[in-house]
Amino acid sequence: MILEAINISKYYGEFCALKDVSIGIDEGEFVSVIGPNGAGKTTLINVLTGFLKPDAGQVNFRGKDIAGKGPEELSTMGIARSFQLVHIFPELSLINTIKVAIISRQAKGMRLFASLARDKEVHEQALEVAELFGLADLLEETAKNCPQGIKKLLDVASAFALHPEIILLDEPTSGVSTSDKNKIMQVLVDASKKIGIKTVLQVEHDMDIVFSYSDRIIAMQQGKVLADGSPAEVEKNEEVICTVVGQKECFQTFNRIMSMNREERA
Numbered sequence: 001m002i003l004e005a006i007n008i009s010k011y012y013g014e015f016c017a018l019k020d021v022s023i024g025i026d027e028g029e030f031v032s033v034i035g036p037n038g039a040g041k042t043t044l045i046n047v048l049t050g051f052l053k054p055d056a057g058q059v060n061f062r063g064k065d066i067a068g069k070g071p072e073e074l075s076t077m078g079i080a081r082s083f084q085l086v087h088i089f090p091e092l093s094l095i096n097t098i099k100v101a102i103i104s105r106q107a108k109g110m111r112l113f114a115s116l117a118r119d120k121e122v123h124e125q126a127l128e129v130a131e132l133f134g135l136a137d138l139l140e141e142t143a144k145n146c147p148q149g150i151k152k153l154l155d156v157a158s159a160f161a162l163h164p165e166i167i168l169l170d171e172p173t174s175g176v177s178t179s180d181k182n183k184i185m186q187v188l189v190d191a192s193k194k195i196g197i198k199t200v201l202q203v204e205h206d207m208d209i210v211f212s213y214s215d216r217i218i219a220m221q222q223g224k225v226l227a228d229g230s231p232a233e234v235e236k237n238e239e240v241i242c243t244v245v246g247q248k249e250c251f252q253t254f255n256r257i258m259s260m261n262r263e264e265r266a
């Protein structure tokens with residue numbers, strides 16, 4: 001197992017956002033975390049990537065306890081993430097945004113100036129990542145002026161530029177149109193193959209994307225794991241589908257839409 005949460009609890013004051021959550025991600029898996037708004041999905045990602053300390057429980061990376069390690073240290077160990085609300089430097093150009101990510105990987109927090117001296121190498125690597133993400137025509141564009149879909153891609157590309165062993169993506173396609181969602185997912189899957197990132201954990205609300213890309217689906221509700229299984233298992237779970245989609249009468253409609261989508265893809 002590459003990344004594991006064991007009996008994690010997390011409180012915001014009195015409010016319990018994660019209650020005794022245990023999940024494990026195997027090397028090579030593409031796992032989606034689903035659940036209604038406020039289920040605790042982002043909180044779980046924050047705990048797994050060192051942005052938040054759990055109040056109870058343990059997080060293991062390759063079998064070692066990583067409690068107390070912050071996001072920078074974890075990113076140099078091979079855990080990278082992207083954000084639900086994009087985290088980019090608004091005034092930087094796209095190419096410089098990716099370069100900053102590469103330098104932070106090479107510098108490992110210490111040799112920033114030595115890395116800057118190797119600017120050509122950094123530039124070439126940044127170009128490679130930009131090309132993988134279809135951003136090559138926009139290199140000099142200022143991040144804040146880009147449309148939402150490009151900002152999302154840039155945020156994800158910056159995480160990929162770290163060449164992590166596992167990448168955690170918090171709603172990589174949120175705020176972009178349905179047709180762009182599939183494009184982003186395809187780019188993301190192709191890039192992870194090319195860069196050699198085998199393990200992906202994503203939070204995603206779009207059920208079509210969740211069911212077409214995932215090896216496994218973890219459903220959360222009110223800070224707890226409601227189900228953890230293959231897409232075929234989760235699809236049959238009426239309680240999960242109704243909780244996630246948020247309507248009582250949704251189950252049959254959901255199954256009809258899923259089978260229509262499958263036929264369309266076939």
Ligand SMILES: Nc1ncnc2c1ncn2[C@@H]1O[C@H](COP(=O)(O)OP(=O)(O)OP(=O)(O)O)[C@@H](O)[C@H]1O
Nearest residue numbers: 012015017035036037038039040041042043044084
């Ligand atoms: N910093 C915070 N302080 C207090 N409460 C918080 C904080 N962050 C999150 N919460 C609450 O914790 C719960 C879980 O939030 P979280 O962001 O993890 O949910 P989520 O599943 O990612 O939801 P969404 O689908 O809307 O992104 C929510 O009720 C939220 O209001």
Ligand SMILES: [Mg+2]
Nearest residue numbers: 041042043084
């Ligand atoms: Mg969230």
